[in-house]
Amino acid sequence: MSPLRLNLALGALMAILFVLSLLIGPAHLGPITSIKALIAGGDEASRIIMREIRLPRALLGLAVGASLGLSGAVLQGFLRNPLAEPGIVGVSAMASLGAVLIFYSGLAGASLYALPAGALAGAFLAVLILLAIAARHGSTLTLILAGVALSSLAAALTSLALNLSPNPFASYEIIFWLLGSLKDRSMMHVAIAVPLIVVGCALLAATGRALDAFSLGEEGAESLGIDRKRTRFLVIAGTALAVGAGTAVTGAISFVGLVVPHMLRPLTNRMPSSLLVPSTMGGAILLLAADIVARVAVSAHELNVGVVTALIGAPFFLWLIIRSRREIF
């Protein structure tokens, strides 16, 4: 499939899912009323529902999905590791931990604006640790095991921090931080996360040419005139910004960044750079679709979107491990 046709097809699918996400909800609004209320206003109730409840949710699904898809594609290309993904290597979990520590300690008051600061710090730390490990031991196994250790540690510390909070509701929020959800996000969440996500994605997208060169190995890339330090900085800062900001408002959503690049790679020329745009849109598609499933799967009960992505992603992850067992074992 030519890159243009692939991108157009993905773009169309993304647009359809975005609109569908806007039309689904417990309030009984017809599709035409909904769109009218969104664009022109309409009566008070439907305007508030569309602009203050459904639009932020769809926007965050789009932005966070895109950031996860893109960062998955970049990490897989940069580390030359098919299992690399922000969720599996512990970046999301560390971002959650950072957000939890800042928010529940009350250091910043009960302000939402404090969340990204903590999440970015956590994600940044996780990427630094992982790249340090990857630089020493190049094997797939080491990186994944380090990621698993980091994820578990971050999840445990997140639970601990929430259990120690004197607020009786905090311990129930473990589910949110470890599984993620897009439920009842407001425009405030969009305002604090999306700008950071856009900057992060721009940094990640700038690595495209370098990633192609890196597929020849680090020395090969340098001989092609690629600045290794610059690429490294772009990957670290881009992943931390994109994943950290997303996690701050939706919790840790896993497996999106793993599944999407693998599904789309056969449709491209297999160069890491030509996977970036499709993966970005693919991530958005997967998260929007998963969020729709989370809302309609069980009537009157909303699932956490991370449960849906894990149901898709975890079997896929197992299959990948079995397929690449020759390299691992």
Place this chain on the structure above:
Amino acid sequence: MRQSAKWLVRVSAKVRRSFAPPSVLPDISPTRGEIGRHDCFCQSLMLQIVGRSSGRLDLPPRGGDVWQDRGGQRRARAAAIFVLCATLPANAADLPRIMSLNVCTDQLAMTLAAPGQIVSISDLSSDPGLSFMYKEAKSYPKNRGLAEEVFLARPDVVVTGTYTLHNTTDLLKHLGFHVEEFAYAQTLDTIPGEILRMGRILHREAKAEAVATNFETGLAAVKASVCGPAPTAIAYGQNGISQGAGTLADSVMRAAGLKNLAAELGYAGMAPFPLELLIEHRPDIVILPEQLSTAPSLADLTLKDPALRALKGTRFGHFVPEGAWSCGGPFVLEAVKALAKVRQQVSPCSTSGAPTQ
């Protein structure tokens, strides 16, 4: 919650083992079968000790008696038993001593008990967010709802909630304590019955009768004052949890002359209520909880959602005095009165002046 309860059982099991001989309190060991007779334990041991020290041996020795063999330890034991029994006030000797492990039974017990009858109440009882009687609660000893604490205090009756700490409850029953469980009061109608039941447990029937009658009279007065079309209301809690049909809050709202939106839409019990539906139906009154804790949580942020605040023509407020409808008790009348007042402001009676209060 369940995990911590399991942990508790494990810890309690350890505690039980640690009380086994050679402790200074050998007779408390469940292996010696004393547990089933704990209610007369202190008194009979006192008699025994007194009897022996005065040379009168009219009481038969206990089976497998360690008291006769190891006389040197007798003083230590007597001291220990004195500590155990020192919590027993003189004027409550004929009334059962009660220990409450649940914030709801705490308040019923405080309302009805005679001075000195309460061994301890749960530490949640002094939390103004949960307990209406948090001021009264300050003067009572507190427990944390641990089986271990009950074991040491040895009350005559333990009162607790059906849903709270049921692992602890099972353990206490297994140890032979007299445990009375109170179901979480579901409606206003069950409250007089709960009051009378607590009265029977405490042997304070007359007081309970008076409190229950007072409650019913007050409730009937508020109900009689309701008039005009009922405004819609919803109790919208942390995380968007609403109080649907069958809850205490639902019956309070109905008694105050309000229509509960959650119940009207078919939600039963405490159930998450979609924010979208709330906006769609635009209730006249949204009853928000006071923040439970100064520590931040995402649950509290739900109540500050811009979508909620964008609703014009809806009254938002706490309205209900803190803790007044989190438990069934005579004080729920305050919640009914408070809501009846709000209802009166939203949809005033056309005929007479303010009939509430």
